[in-house]
Amino acid sequence: MTATDAQVRIAMNERKKGRTLGQAAAKANLRDRDTVAKYEKQGKLPSELKKPRTYLTRPDPFAEDWPSVQPMLVDAPSLEAKALFEWMCAKYPGRYAEGQLRTFQRRVSVWRALEVPKMVTLEQERVPGEMMQTDGTSMNKLKVTIQRAKFDHLLIHCVLPYSNWEWGIVAQSESLVALMGGFQSALRELGYVPKLHQTDNTTAATHNLKAIAGDAERAESGRVYNTDYLALLQHHGVQPRTTHLGSPDENGDIEAANGALKRALEQHLVLRGSRDFESLEAYEHFLHEVMRRRNELRAERLADELAAMKELKSELLPEMREYRPRVSGSGTIRVLENVYSVPSGLKGRLVVVRVFEWYIAVYFGNRLVQQMPRLVGKKQSHINYRHVLPTLLRKPGGFRQYRFREDMFPTPVFREAWEALDGRKSPRRADIAYLKILKMAADHLETDVELALKLVLETDEPWDDESIAKLVQPPQSPVPHIDCGQVDLSEYDKLMDREGERDAA
Numbered sequence: 001m002t003a004t005d006a007q008v009r010i011a012m013n014e015r016k017k018g019r020t021l022g023q024a025a026a027k028a029n030l031r032d033r034d035t036v037a038k039y040e041k042q043g044k045l046p047s048e049l050k051k052p053r054t055y056l057t058r059p060d061p062f063a064e065d066w067p068s069v070q071p072m073l074v075d076a077p078s079l080e081a082k083a084l085f086e087w088m089c090a091k092y093p094g095r096y097a098e099g100q101l102r103t104f105q106r107r108v109s110v111w112r113a114l115e116v117p118k119m120v121t122l123e124q125e126r127v128p129g130e131m132m133q134t135d136g137t138s139m140n141k142l143k144v145t146i147q148r149a150k151f152d153h154l155l156i157h158c159v160l161p162y163s164n165w166e167w168g169i170v171a172q173s174e175s176l177v178a179l180m181g182g183f184q185s186a187l188r189e190l191g192y193v194p195k196l197h198q199t200d201n202t203t204a205a206t207h208n209l210k211a212i213a214g215d216a217e218r219a220e221s222g223r224v225y226n227t228d229y230l231a232l233l234q235h236h237g238v239q240p241r242t243t244h245l246g247s248p249d250e251n252g253d254i255e256a257a258n259g260a261l262k263r264a265l266e267q268h269l270v271l272r273g274s275r276d277f278e279s280l281e282a283y284e285h286f287l288h289e290v291m292r293r294r295n296e297l298r299a300e301r302l303a304d305e306l307a308a309m310k311e312l313k314s315e316l317l318p319e320m321r322e323y324r325p326r327v328s329g330s331g332t333i334r335v336l337e338n339v340y341s342v343p344s345g346l347k348g349r350l351v352v353v354r355v356f357e358w359y360i361a362v363y364f365g366n367r368l369v370q371q372m373p374r375l376v377g378k379k380q381s382h383i384n385y386r387h388v389l390p391t392l393l394r395k396p397g398g399f400r401q402y403r404f405r406e407d408m409f410p411t412p413v414f415r416e417a418w419e420a421l422d423g424r425k426s427p428r429r430a431d432i433a434y435l436k437i438l439k440m441a442a443d444h445l446e447t448d449v450e451l452a453l454k455l456v457l458e459t460d461e462p463w464d465d466e467s468i469a470k471l472v473q474p475p476q477s478p479v480p481h482i483d484c485g486q487v488d489l490s491e492y493d494k495l496m497d498r499e500g501e502r503d504a505a
Helices: 005-016 021-027 033-042 066-075 081-091 098-116 175-192 214-222 228-236 250-274 278-298 299-308 385-394 412-424 426-445 448-457 465-472 492-505
Strands: 131-138 154-160 165-171 198-199 206-208 223-225 239-242 322-324 332-335 340-341 352-355 359-364 367-373
Touching: 005 021, 005 033, 021 033, 066 081, 066 098, 081 098, 131 175, 131 250, 154 250, 165 175, 165 278, 165 492, 175 228, 223 228, 223 239, 223 352, 228 239, 239 359, 250 278, 332 352, 359 385, 385 426, 412 426, 412 448, 426 448, 426 465
Parallel strands: 131 198, 198 239
Antiparallel strands: 131 154, 154 165, 206 223, 322 352, 332 340, 352 359, 359 367
């Protein structure tokens, strides 16, 4: 039986008390007196007598073929040990058994650990108040809904790496407007301004260019700062910094903070008992409350940060971008590579478009013409059928091949109605009938027309635009004539005379 350190200590203590070798062995639960005598003579514990094993307990079964296997691992680092083992079994039938796979996997794992270098994390010293990092992170895994509707969104997350103080706003994309909103919201909440602002190479802050005057380092890397982004930082007296291309680990602080915040929000949503919110404002209020509570635990280190920062004295810039497109002949404008329709009377005119994170606003002559949701991405369209409907009614032949015809179906029911008409009528008659129905939706309540379409689609009876008109505008009963009779105004004079006599008395 192998003796443990604890047993030997007990035996040695018994020997110091004058016990015999046999008594000490019995007290320490050792097999015999010879074991006590051995450790007493050597004066060391069992762990101190152990020597590291430098030999194999059995021969390496892969020693013969390893010289041919190793070059394959060098040339193809992604090659898996299991695939390589199957290749060896096919090449040398009968030499290897299925039970040796695990042994071969350990052999490959040891070789990779000793021979294949890996990138290591370079821990950084953080200076209080020096830098703020900002990143956009997807929040879709939280499965938040707004009024029971799925809500895909990002969080523009700002973090001070020294204290881990954090803040953020909800956005639908990682645009310059969103980056501006997140950064300035953090400055407003903090009340102070850091020396540096660091982002990754997002297109909101940088763009691809071979050279730029006065910024040779960024030009060599192939990315340069956007003019509007630089103007934002210069306004607040902050210097820009980005990570190097292909080096996301340089933004490790904010990446770690993203994960930590999401885990915290998941727990708070569980405690809340619901992931549904009444509005975007209510959801963002929930986020801010969670972040404020977390920031309270960082007050001590945050105080060190604020002591090294300058106070926020500059005014916050409007969180939008402004463009001046000309309305095309088709009554549309192109903004950030997306197409929007405007009232046809603006055709050929220059308009002012202000792009916010969630919507865009169109102005003409300093008057707000319309406001609509901002499209995310490129080559998308937002066409209001009311803008082009007068033209389509005059030229119904242009409907079927209209580039933005899909926008002429406000809901799936309208599209289903057009397909039903197209299946029963000639193309021209079907288009005219549908456009007349669309005119009813523009003149009356769209929901009333949709309900009428649902009713006729559920029947097998033939119907057209006149059928829908009868359902939307049912015949009204005539208003009855009421004879009010002749009014004698002298009665009012008598009342006035009595009122005068009473005042005189």
